[in-house]
Amino acid sequence: MRIPVGTAVAAGSIVALAIVPPITEALREPFYLGLCLRLMILAIAAISLNLILGFGNMVSFGHAAYMGIGAYVVGIGAFHAVEDGIDWLANGFLHVPLAIAASSLAALVIGAISIRTRGVYFIMITLAFGQMLYFVGVGLEVYGADDGLSLYMRSDFGDVLDINDNTRFYYLVLALLLATLYGTKRLVASRFGLVIRGARSNERRLAAIGIPVYRYKLVAFTVAGAICGVAGVLLANRTDFVSPDMMHWTRSGDLIIMVVLGGMGTLFGPLYGAAVLVLVEEFLSGVTEHWQIVFGPLLVLVAVYARGGIAGALRALERRRG
Amino acid sequence: MGEPILRLRGLTKRFGGLTATDSVTLDVVEGEVHAVIGPNGAGKTTLVGQISGEIRPDRGRILFAGQSITRGPVHARALLGIARSFQITSVFLDFTVAANVALAVQAHAGHSFRFWRDAASDDALIEPAAEYLGLVGLSDRTDDVAATLSHGERRQLEIAMALATAPRLLLLDEPTAGMGGDESARMIDLLRSFKGRFTILLVEHDMDAVFALADRITVLDSGRILVSGPPDDIRADPAVRQAYLGDGDT
Known part of the structure; x- marks a missing residue:
């Protein structure tokens, strides 16, 4: 039996991620552990964006805002735990559900308004909401305003898991990444997923066969926001720092780039996109601080010659081989 | 004769200065194939759009199975049993x-x-x-x-x-449009096999299809109903011959 190229690359990527900790430890390069940690967290956020952008054709330009909300839940909790000695506010079992609740509520409200629009208007409205939340962050004087907030303690998961240990934290994030991938796979193939993909394909037809499209798109938008909120919890803990910059529209743009570069509407595309963006940024910025001069044209090439992104290119490769 | 499943009462739709649907009152009887014909721009597709819910009428009422659906959204009407095909084919490609x-x-x-x-x-x-x-x-x-x-x-x-x-009512907007002779004949055969089983409102340009299928024909001209009746009456109607059938075999 021959293994398809796409499957091989996907499995290879997961295995590669799984063996990062022992390698970085052997080489005494903890920096790269942190780098891959960031890569996986951004991949989770990009997967959540792909759910609505790639599968549902909703180009949300404010998706980083939900990541910021999740991060601020951790940041504010840790702040009061340290400053005011309210220990339970650092509890990770509180942070995660609270982040999900807050980010999905925000997505519900933002989605309820923006999903009534289409195309470029949808992009502009989600961008506007994202920037609104960014400026809310800038306005939080107590929590460092635009300087942000340093975390003096990470989310506390008690005896269950100590995420102060970066290796354990790494495997937690890897497990969540795999869970997100599997959940997305199921969701996209389910009845709900069929409706969302139908909305991308032909929304007018969807209504004509009797499906109230709006409410399904809104639920998808909310679910994506909730997942991105969890990514925010992880990112805050990874960086030990929270700031409004996490919600800036350029961060949302990065997530879109990851999805487009990796392959819209594909399962593993956002992971590939996140990997390329994080690694290219790291290595090119070591060569020149104007690394975006190199990265920009690369993106243009993908947009012009490889519409399906990396995952699409793998698929084309498989077809040529077959 | 059966009960009307769809009733249009004084339906009117204007686009700027153009009256696309002009006080249309029409009954579609359950189990019948009701064809709507008329020259290009007569307002046939606009009429279908109002029944399916994509276009809001300015005046008048639409009753489906005894229930007013004049303002309901597209998906709600579809759930009540109004199914449509589009003039330009619309599937999930x-x-x-x-x-x-x-x-x-x-x-x-x-x-x-x-x-x-x-x-x-x-x-x-x-x-x-x-x-x-x-x-x-x-x-x-x-x-x-x-x-x-x-x-x-x-x-x-x-x-x-x-x-x-x-569906309790099929709205078919030019089902044979753009088809070759063979394909077109096959579609007509298919629709003929539906006769008696489904209620169909058929918008069609192909007169062969219309006279092969319809139990009743309504002729639209500039948004107004010119005449409505059984196929034989329509064929014989001098006004129809002049306005529509007369100008060749379109």
């Missing part, structure tokens, strides 16, 4: 043929907030879908992507999707 119909089945099988089970292996969707595909003669294309279908086959697929929604 990147879905397989089976998935297209499965989605239409799903639309009428309760809510779709089911997030986990694989829809493509869900017998409750796949089996009825296969049945409707058999009905329109697409059984051998089930697993093909809809984009690979010919124009005629896409039309057949659209009909299968309409049937899958358990």
Whole structure:
């Protein structure tokens, strides 16, 4: 039996991620552990964006805002735990559900308004909401305003898991990444997923066969926001720092780039996109601080010659081989 | 004669200075094929759009199965049993043929907030879908992507999707448009096999199709009903001959 190229690359990527900790430890390069940690967290956020952008054709330009909300839940909790000695506010079992609740509520409200629009208007409205939340962050004087907030303690998961240990934290994030991938796979193939993909394909037809499209798109938008909120919890803990910059529209743009570069509407595309963006940024910025001069044209090439992104290119490769 | 399932009462729609639908009062009787004909720009598609809910009428009422649906949204009307095909074929091009119909089945099988089970292996969707595909003669294309279908086959697929929604009224907007002679004849045969089983409001340019299928014909001109009646009366009507049938074989 021959293994398809796409499957091989996907499995290879997961295995590669799984063996990062022992390698970085052997080489005494903890920096790269942190780098891959960031890569996986951004991949989770990009997967959540792909759910609505790639599968549902909703180009949300404010998706980083939900990541910021999740991060601020951790940041504010840790702040009061340290400053005011309210220990339970650092509890990770509180942070995660609270982040999900807050980010999905925000997505519900933002989605309820923006999903009534289409195309470029949808992009502009989600961008506007994202920037609104960014400026809310800038306005939080107590929590460092635009300087942000340093975390003096990470989310506390008690005896269950100590995420102060970066290796354990790494495997937690890897497990969540795999869970997100599997959940997305199921969701996209389910009845709900069929409706969302139908909305991308032909929304007018969807209504004509009797499906109230709006409410399904809104639920998808909310679910994506909730997942991105969890990514925010992880990112805050990874960086030990929270700031409004996490919600800036350029961060949302990065997530879109990851999805487009990796392959819209594909399962593993956002992971590939996140990997390329994080690694290219790291290595090119070591060569020149104007690394975006190199990265920009690369993106243009993908947009012009490889519409399906990396995952699409793998698929084309498989077809040529077959 | 049966009961009317669809009643239009004084339906009027203006686009700027143009009156696309002008006080149209019309009954579609259950079980009948009711054809709407008229020259280009007579307002046929606008009329269909108002019945399906994509276009809001300015005045008048639409009653379906005794219930007012004048202002309801498209999906709500579809759930009541109004299915439509579009003048320009409208299917989910990147879905397989089976998935297209499965989605239409799903639309009428309760809510779709089911997030986990694989829809493509869900017998409750796949089996009825296969049945409707058999009905329109697409059984051998089930697993093909809809984009690979010919124009005629896409039309057949659209009909299968309409049937899958358990329709009480089929709104067919030019089902033979853009078809070759053979394809067109096959579509007419298919629609003829529906006679008596479905109520159909048929908008059509092809007079052969209209006279082969219709129990009743309404002639529209500039948004107004010129005349309405059984096919033989329409054929004999001097006003119709002059306004429509007279100008060649369009």
